[in-house]
Amino acid sequence: MTNGNRRPGPSAPVAVRPSRSFLNDAGVRAVLFQILAMAMVIAVGWFLVDNTLYNLASRNIQTGFDYLTRESGFAIGETLIPYSATSTYATALWVGVLNTLKVSLIGIVFATLIGVVIGVARLSSNWLLARLATIYVESLRNVPVLLQLFFWYGLITEVLPSPRQAMQPIEGVFLSNRGFKMPVPADHAAWWAALVAFLVAVVIVRVLMIRANRIQERTGERPRTLLPGLGLLIGLPLVAWAVFGAPTALDTPALKGFNFVGGLSVSPEFAALTLGLTLYTAAFIAETVRSGIQAVGKGQWEAAAALGLKPGVTMRLIILPQALRVIVPPTTSQFLNLTKNSSLAVAIGYPDIVSVANTTLNQTGQAIENIALIMLAYLTVSLTISAFMNWYNKRIALVER
Template sequence: MSHRRLTVKGSLSLSNPTVRAWLFQIVAVVAIASIVIYLIHNTITNLNNRGITSGFAFLDRSAGFGIVQHLIDYQEGDTYGRVFVVGLLNTLLVSALCIVFASIIGFFLGLARLSENWLLRKLSTLYIEVFRNIPPLLQIFFWYFAVLRNLPGPRQAVDAFDLVYLSNRGLYIPAPQLGEGLLAFTGAVLLAIVISIGLYRYNQTHQIKTGQLRRTWPTALGLLIFLPLLAHWTFGAAIHWDIPQLRGFNFLGGMALIPELAALTLALSVYTSAFIAEIIRAGIQAVPYGQHEAARSLGLPNPVTLRQVIIPQALRVIIPPLTSQYLNIVKNSSLAAAIGYPDMVSLFAGTVLNQTGQAIETIAITMSVYLIISLSISLLMNIYNRRMALIER
């Protein structure tokens, strides 16, 4: 009986590693909770002392300022809530553009790093080593102040067929406007795609049964051209074009790509593509060389080998670090505030914060948006990564 009491007593002493581990965790949780409670209490007290009201009611108030670029209708009298939507869409726009361009440039640079052509290999190496070692903010300044702002003014703009104009005010291109034949045109395109998919599957089945190869793309291309044209002639134009025209000191009509967006897209695409190129190169080199030799022994040409054998296996190595680069693009897009591009940080954590004084709310909303965007990208890339992962049986 006494031996059991000694055992229980010894198990509850500080010499027991389990007891110490639990004790340290409890102390850590209490300390963190105390710090959080203190910060919240201190914040509320300071807000009350300064007469600052907290909450999100300010989102319904009129903003009273204009925004140079907005993907949705926006007027100066619109609310701060609509300003939030405008900034969010602008952030998503520049992030999406940079992800697409950086991926394309990085892919071809990664292949060029492995090319047997000496000049191509050295040029790609020079590109990577230069641009990935220059801070992205400096690259943004270079494209904006040294390149785009030195373009000619609107009256001396560089034009192409009186449709596209490039000046220091931005790139002006024709803007599509929906027409009366849009529904018929869309239906014709969908019908052409459905017929092409069915024909492709039929030709595959025919090849398996007879060994005869039938090409699908000429018929599919003809359908994609003929059916929409037929819908256009029958039901009218699906899209009308608003052509930009010079009026006074600027252009009216069309769609404008402002210099801030162009500079940000160029800088982040060039900067991130250098890192993606190294990821592509490392992923391809991670594929065992025996896969190359096996493909050559089957008589596969190099483009087919790369597309059907090497790249699918390299993706398993490429996707995880590529996800990190996509997240970096989203986070680096906040540097847009340095050149006045109206993104989330510039509009909401800048102008709106200064006008309303709601620092906690605006910063919290901005941080939450970036967190949600990053988590969404991570989720999508992880789903794709699981689909490409090797499954051992």
């Protein structure tokens, strides 16, 4: 028999967890490094600001934005809002912002239209059409945009005749080295009513298209929207125009002295800037459209042909909607480039935000504030365009099932 009292054997070693410093934690180190980096950025920024303010004060240079409320004392040739030399600097800068927006928006619309047409033409089976589109793209893409602005400005101001010998391609339209003059409807409440009716028609057509999409998803059949939409877009403004008096009077330009008065006037600076930016950017958009179309598989073309669809219908309803996911992101960059390239307007005398801010800077001597306002204006416009295009890109993105 064995004795119940056993001698205990050697006990198993107890694992001792080594002490660990909090600096060995990767998460802690990451947060710490970010805090240190942020502190360094703040310190450098504070040093630059403090040093700049000290240097400005030592040279008796005024700082701040109080000058915006003072009288500007200079005229601006093109304005979208009432402005005179007695207006404030803030109003002058706002005029420059609006002029920049005008050029940018018009340029974006026409550059997109021209770019899509040229991009599709490059893929045409017509040899001559495809080669002409290629020449357009390769020529305009490889010439600096500033030179193109000088070319168009010189063409308008040097080649076209003076107002007294102005060219008249259409009755009431005059082309001269002072710009383009054309008749417009005389100011009347009916035209404003027609504009409001058109905007209302756009909203109604959009609602009809959404409703048609839902019906198609539910039943497989799509109600007709083309003819009702055109009827609303054309008919509703006509009805509003007729109800408010149906005016037909035109404000026609007439030569008085050395220039035309009346009608719609397009200055040589605005025309040259818009033409240069539009045609230059359209060449890049055309290449984007071409690459987007080629990114769609050939099977899509073959399937559409097997269904008996015509090439135009295939391109509009099948190929382009799929190509948009490739086209939209780089096209957004081109929109931003066009907007930023509008700052070259100062080279041909168009009063954009850069030109107006430079004049303000020369009169007030407050360079930092004016440059900051220019940067803020372009940053705001660029971020707005980016946000809209990103929203549109997400809206048209293909959803995997």
